[in-house]
Amino acid sequence: MPKTALDSLLEPLRPYTQNTRKNTILLTSHGRPPWYGEDGKPLSDAFVIAVAGGSASGKTHVARQIVQSLDSVPTVVVLSQDSFYNRLSEEDVKIAHANEFDFDHPNSIDTGLFASCLADLKSCKQANVPIYSFSEHQRLKETKYLYGAAIIIVEGILSLHDPIMRSLYDLKIFVQCDSDLMLARRLKRDVKERGRTVEGVLDQYLRFVKPSYDNFVQPSSKFADIIVPGHNNSVAVDLISNHLRGKLTARSVRFRERMANVDRYLPLGAAGGTVLEEELEGPNLIVLPRTPQLKGIYTVLRDRTTRRGEFVFFADRLANLVVEKSMELLPFSPISVTTPVGVTAKGMKLTATDVCGVTIVGSGGPLEGGLSRVIRDVRLGSLLIQSHPSTGEPILLHTMLPSCVTDRRKSGDAWVFLLDAQIGTGASALMALRVLLDHGVKQEHIVYLAFIVARGGGIRVIRRAFPDVRIVCGALDDGLGEGWVSSETGERRRTWPIEPGMGSIGDRYYL
Numbered sequence: 226m227p228k229t230a231l232d233s234l235l236e237p238l239r240p241y242t243q244n245t246r247k248n249t250i251l252l253t254s255h256g257r258p259p260w261y262g263e264d265g266k267p268l269s270d271a272f273v274i275a276v277a278g279g280s281a282s283g284k285t286h287v288a289r290q291i292v293q294s295l296d297s298v299p300t301v302v303v304l305s306q307d308s309f310y311n312r313l314s315e316e317d318v319k320i321a322h323a324n325e326f327d328f329d330h331p332n333s334i335d336t337g338l339f340a341s342c343l344a345d346l347k348s349c350k351q352a353n354v355p356i357y358s359f360s361e362h363q364r365l366k367e368t369k370y371l372y373g374a375a376i377i378i379v380e381g382i383l384s385l386h387d388p389i390m391r392s393l394y395d396l397k398i399f400v401q402c403d404s405d406l407m408l409a410r411r412l413k414r415d416v417k418e419r420g421r422t423v424e425g426v427l428d429q430y431l432r433f434v435k436p437s438y439d440n441f442v443q444p445s446s447k448f449a450d451i452i453v454p455g456h457n458n459s460v461a462v463d464l465i466s467n468h469l470r471g472k473l474t475a476r477s478v479r480f481r482e483r484m485a486n487v488d489r490y491l492p493l494g495a496a497g498g499t500v501l502e503e504e505l506e507g508p509n510l511i512v513l514p515r516t517p518q519l520k521g522i523y524t525v526l527r528d529r530t531t532r533r534g535e536f537v538f539f540a541d542r543l544a545n546l547v548v549e550k551s552m553e554l555l556p557f558s559p560i561s562v563t564t565p566v567g568v569t570a571k572g573m574k575l576t577a578t579d580v581c582g583v584t585i586v587g588s589g590g591p592l593e594g595g596l597s598r599v600i601r602d603v604r605l606g607s608l609l610i611q612s613h614p615s616t617g618e619p620i621l622l623h624t625m626l627p628s629c630v631t632d633r634r635k636s637g638d639a640w641v642f643l644l645d646a647q648i649g650t651g652a653s654a655l656m657a658l659r660v661l662l663d664h665g666v667k668q669e670h671i672v673y674l675a676f677i678v679a680r681g682g683g684i685r686v687i688r689r690a691f692p693d694v695r696i697v698c699g700a701l702d703d704g705l706g707e708g709w710v711s712s713e714t715g716e717r718r719r720t721w722p723i724e725p726g727m728g729s730i731g732d733r734y735y736l
């Protein structure tokens with residue numbers, strides 16, 4: 226297949242986005258296009274496929290083949306039932322080591338946790354999935370953070386057994402394999418990969434694996450939409466992959482252009498521009514006061530002849546001002562301190578504990594220094610959002626978020642400064658905000674920091690979609706122009722630069 230501009234963009238990220246552990250595979254193949262509408266709400270759930278079948282029937286093989294043949298679609302996650310074995314007591318671990326524990330009975334699975342992780346991933350939220358060790362017969366302490374799947378493949382012997390799990394699937398597959406072949410494969414695999422002896426494997430097979438297969442696994446095949454053979458199944462996998470591709474194409478959205486031209490379809494109302502101004506100047510859009518000092522900074526930054534060193538100096542000054550202004554939005558409480566002369570002085574202390582910054586890579590960088598200068602040791606994360614070379618739509622290529630955001634127990638209390646130098650069409654901003662909300666961060670705990678926000682355009686869409694998000698910016702610019710750019714491969718696409726603007730702030734700051 227010829228290499229596209231997007232392939233080149235993704236190449237350096239490959240090692241970070243592929244995890245081929247048996248338990249969970251996260252494969253971010255070609256970036257994630259918008260998964261929500263202009264109202265900011267998710268448009269559709271992730272597509273969930275269940276692959277059931279006996280032990281060593283080839284479920285993982287089928288799941289991996291599907292992942293491989295879907296290399297051109299956004300994000301595919303394989304979620305294995307193995308990750309959800311119940312936590313065992315010390316006593317039960319000993320029983321398991323003596324080959325006396327029944328890991329094939331439905332009661333051995335923490336179905337509640339399995340279903341809630343799957344429901345979260347399906348509804349586009351993150352999940353912290355357990356990691357299982359077959360040699361220790363136990364869940365490890367660490368969990369695997371998963372987020373952003375467009376397709377989820379659930380794989381496990383009992384994945385079609387439970388009715389709640391079944392209600393979460395969009396496509397149900399059963400891998401039908403000859404019993405002798407399954408036993409032969411299992412013997413080979415368990416001795417080689419799971420540290421078992423031949424006698425142990427045969428004993429476990431006769432006592433637990435085979436009875437469970439007959440009582441629970443095979444009967445669950447009646448719920449399957451498709452029965453796939455356990456060998457020579459490449460034709461079946463091709464058919465399934467084509468079906469999935471069709472489903473995803475039907476779900477793709479394009480709306481950067483609509484956001485850029487929002488004023489044409491979102492009427493301003495009878496009073497002309499009045500509605501626009503009201504929409505802009507609500508209490509949650511805070512613009513720095515236009516002092517001569519601030520105007521001076523903007524003059525240098527807007528001037529195309531300003532050299533890089535000077536640009537960086539003034540951008541850093543502006544970053545400090547924007548960050549300090551945004552600090553007013555955090556919760557403080559009164560405290561007293563004793564001064565060096567022994568007198569009590571009343572003061573204020575920041576009460577929010579989990580405060581972090583999330584940078585939109587490239588554009589948000591200049592604000593990152595400002596945040597680090599104002600909040601000592603602030604935790605920082607990043608989102609890599611780029612424009613697709615041919616459609617121009619934002620695509621989410623990588624997320625690296627601070628633990629207070631990725632951990633569901635903390636994200637509801639976290640305060641996040643989203644750092645992005647400018648909001649133009651607002652398409653990337655909408656995506657970044659959706660990512661934070663998917664993680665459970667509250668709208669009212671998000672402060673979007675920008676040097677420039679363009680009037681009209683996407684800011685109106687963002688304010689309508691997420692009215693409680695606070696936006697702090699240095700200036701409101703006139704609006705958006707129209708232009709064209711060419712990618713490395715010669716693909717031409719439309720752009721909407723902010724006017725008067727500062728050009729590409731990230732490029733001028735870093736290059």
Ligand SMILES: Nc1ncnc2c1ncn2[C@@H]1O[C@H](COP(=O)(O)OP(=O)(O)O)[C@@H](O)[C@H]1O
Pocket residue numbers: 278279280281282283284285286287410414455456457458
């Ligand atoms: N279609 C197939 N053709 C050849 N070998 C296969 C096929 N499916 C599975 N295998 C082999 O069988 C073994 C068990 O397969 P796996 O997919 O891990 O089973 P399961 O996940 O159902 O336990 C592996 O060594 C795998 O390479």
Ligand SMILES: Nc1ccn([C@@H]2O[C@H](COP(=O)(O)O)[C@@H](O)[C@H]2O)c(=O)n1
Pocket residue numbers: 279280281284307310321328329358359362363381382434
């Ligand atoms: N500690 C454990 C847990 C599970 N098993 C066996 O794994 C089989 C399911 O995994 P597959 O990859 O084969 O689907 C199941 O049949 C359990 O007997 C185990 O041996 N030890």
